[in-house]
Amino acid sequence: MNRGTRLAASSRDGHLALRRVERQQALIEWLHAAHGQRIRLGELARGLGVSARTVARDVERLRLSGVPLNAHQGRGGGVSLLPARSTIAIVLDLPEAAALMSSLAVLGPSVSQSAASAMRKLAEALNPTDPGGR
Template structure:
């Protein structure tokens, strides 16, 4: 993708739709993580009030971003986040932490328990030493 094409695509996006998509994707991650069983696209679509195709696109974006979602097609299929070991320490510099905080602020740092927890951990990481 060329730089001008990327800027054009970004400029044509509705920021409200982007925020709704991020909120929806966060819900999908949290819902799949909390579930012990595969969840169908239809079930997630019903819970979120969107189409199955929207859920499929969201899940594909998440998978492409590295979220460990497994999708099993067909009858009895669905999506699941396999049991994953807890994340180990991540070394981020201040600009990386700031960009994550800005992203959380855009979505709403209290939109979910995960968002609130992440924001608190990031804020603690950059707090001045006493």
């Protein structure tokens, strides 16, 4: 394989990974808006413009990464986001916060309201305003 073919494959793989991350973010936001109600894979697939199998793979990836998802099997099955506190306090050091910010920058901090909000909160935490207003 020549260098041009490797670069094209790498670019395509990066694009597919970015699309997957965007889709998974949309999936989480959709499930969060459902307030714990289950949503069928077919409905999620239609809304996201992918197959039900793709949604099932996304759900499994998210679940394995620690997102509290519940997959309901059988007739009337689907996916729901398990209840959690509305806000979560997390202590991050500077490199951890910067890693999250760089990940959001790759995704595009305006890809969703929650991504934009997370980027704004991280930036504000790293660059607090001067209490004297200077």
